[in-house]
Amino acid sequence: MDLIVQFSNVHKFFDGHEALKNINLAFNKGETTVILGPSGSGKSTLLRCINLLETPERGTLAIGDIIVDLSKPISKKERLAIRQNTAMVFQSFNLFPHMKVLQNVMEGPVTVLKEERAAAMEKGKRLLTKVGLSHKMDSYPSQLSGGQQQRVAIARALAMEPKFLLFDEPTSALDPELEGEVLKVLKDLSEEGKSMIIVTHNLSFAKEVADRILFLENGEVLFDGETKKFFDNKENDRIQSFIQSMQFI
Amino acid sequence: MSREMEIAIESFWPILKAGLAVTIPLSLLSFAIAMVIAVITALARMSNVSILRYVFGLYVWIFRGTPLLVQLFIVFFGLPNIGIVLDAWTASIITFSLNTGAYASESIRASILAIPKGQWEAAESLGMTYWQVLRRVIAPQTIRISLPPVTNDFIDLVKGTSLVASITLADMFMIGQQITARTYEPLLIYSLVAAIYLLFITVLTFVQGRLEKYASKYI
Numbered sequence: 001m002d003l004i005v006q007f008s009n010v011h012k013f014f015d016g017h018e019a020l021k022n023i024n025l026a027f028n029k030g031e032t033t034v035i036l037g038p039s040g041s042g043k044s045t046l047l048r049c050i051n052l053l054e055t056p057e058r059g060t061l062a063i064g065d066i067i068v069d070l071s072k073p074i075s076k077k078e079r080l081a082i083r084q085n086t087a088m089v090f091q092s093f094n095l096f097p098h099m100k101v102l103q104n105v106m107e108g109p110v111t112v113l114k115e116e117r118a119a120a121m122e123k124g125k126r127l128l129t130k131v132g133l134s135h136k137m138d139s140y141p142s143q144l145s146g147g148q149q150q151r152v153a154i155a156r157a158l159a160m161e162p163k164f165l166l167f168d169e170p171t172s173a174l175d176p177e178l179e180g181e182v183l184k185v186l187k188d189l190s191e192e193g194k195s196m197i198i199v200t201h202n203l204s205f206a207k208e209v210a211d212r213i214l215f216l217e218n219g220e221v222l223f224d225g226e227t228k229k230f231f232d233n234k235e236n237d238r239i240q241s242f243i244q245s246m247q248f249i
Numbered sequence: 250m251s252r253e254m255e256i257a258i259e260s261f262w263p264i265l266k267a268g269l270a271v272t273i274p275l276s277l278l279s280f281a282i283a284m285v286i287a288v289i290t291a292l293a294r295m296s297n298v299s300i301l302r303y304v305f306g307l308y309v310w311i312f313r314g315t316p317l318l319v320q321l322f323i324v325f326f327g328l329p330n331i332g333i334v335l336d337a338w339t340a341s342i343i344t345f346s347l348n349t350g351a352y353a354s355e356s357i358r359a360s361i362l363a364i365p366k367g368q369w370e371a372a373e374s375l376g377m378t379y380w381q382v383l384r385r386v387i388a389p390q391t392i393r394i395s396l397p398p399v400t401n402d403f404i405d406l407v408k409g410t411s412l413v414a415s416i417t418l419a420d421m422f423m424i425g426q427q428i429t430a431r432t433y434e435p436l437l438i439y440s441l442v443a444a445i446y447l448l449f450i451t452v453l454t455f456v457q458g459r460l461e462k463y464a465s466k467y468i
């Protein structure tokens with residue numbers, strides 16, 4: 001498998017607190033990785049370091065042939081190059097409220113990728129159809145339900161044709177009835193072979209969709225391996241108690 | 250017709266004319282310049298270049314911390330001492346632009362800060378540059394949020410222009426003073442001046458309402 005995202009000896013500090021401790025990881029193309037771990041363990045931080053929304057202080061980050069030495073100041077060009085390879089879906093959707101749904105999806109292709117408006121519009125409509133929202137393309141985000149907004153956000157991310165899709169708790173702000181519609185879209189994408197990294201607290205979803213599980217605690221990777229091995233784990237007490245504690249939610 | 254009535258009718262047009270010739274153009278021109286200054290100042294004060302933050306912070310500190318009338322006197326009567334002689338119009342425009350710019354920069358800065366951080370993050374994660382984020386995502390939302398406070402700054406400016414009477418500009422207030430000196434009807438004439446200001450501000454408030462409605466159509 002081609003290697004795409006690689007962390008080497010990455011450290012991230014927040015005011016002296018070490019949120020990521022010497023991370024060495026590779027994320028592969030076509031894989032769906034789910035990141036699990038208790039609150040505050042550094043899941044979001046790890047995900048946000050991939051597209052440099054957070055900038056680690058030490059280590060190297062490589063995406064494809066872009067290699068960034070994090071201990072040096074990162075140029076705007078490097079930052080943009082890294083970001084062109086990834087797209088992020090947020091817990092709070094973060095759609096642009098002043099743009100209609102279709103404009104939201106077209107914004108990246110037109111403004112960043114400099115695609116023709118007509119082509120971007122075609123693509124936008126196709127992606128909205130894919131997430132089941134073509135009938136909402138002329139609505140404003142405020143007129144949509146949370147689940148619909150998150151599906152638009154997924155279409156917006158897909159429109160950038162990123163090598164990697166990043167999801168930070170994409171369903172945590174949603175009612176259970178709305179969660180399903182978003183998880184279904186994620187599952188479809190995973191089955192298409194998209195490269196995805198998903199932070200979630202939904203264990204049954206992780207079990208069903210993930211090719212690989214990362215388990216974080218205190219800024220360290222405690223488990224990195226196949227999904228089945230994670231859930232069948234008998235040796236690691238910490239992981240077992242985590243899985244148990246999640247089962248009563 | 251009573252004498253008061255006659256004076257009021259006679260005075261109305263000269264005062265309004267001064268409003269159309271001085272108060273309104275002075276307000277509009279100063280406000281336009283002030284908005285440019287305000288946007289630059291707001292961005293500079295949020296930039297990560299510390300010298301920019303410091304210099305523009307100093308500017309806001311000085312212009313908000315001193316009385317407008319004193320600023321006007323320094324520019325018009327004071328600067329000639331160091332060889333800068335400005336006519337009353339130029340001195341007024343400079344002073345009002347800088348003064349309103351300082352206040353409005355705070356209104357705009359507060360509005361930008363009111364936009365959720367997630368908007369920046371979403372735009373940046375699409376790969377937008379700082380200026381693209383500002384233009385495409387932040388500016389349209391800032392306009393909506395800053396309409397009420399910036400209109401407030403504008404209203405203060407319009408009323409503040411009455412101070413130019415003290416540096417020889419024949420605005421509504423000065424014309425009012427002249428008529429009062431002739432007719433000895435201060436209550437009548439100054440009330441008339443006040444009413445015309447109120448009329449101007451009322452129009453402004455109406456425009457604000459329309460703009461707000463338009464800018465909020467996505468809410």
Ligand SMILES: Nc1ncnc2c1ncn2[C@@H]1O[C@H](COP(=O)(O)OP(=O)(O)OP(=O)(O)O)[C@@H](O)[C@H]1O
Nearest residue numbers: 014015017019037038039040041042043044045046
């Ligand atoms: N912007 C920040 N400033 C200061 N500390 C931060 C910041 N972001 C995260 N942290 C700290 O870094 C650690 C890891 O946070 P992170 O948000 O990555 O956790 P998480 O695993 O995503 O948790 P959750 O499941 O609650 O979302 C926490 O101790 C957190 O307090």
Ligand SMILES: [Mg+2]
Nearest residue numbers: 043044045169
């Ligand atoms: Mg998190």
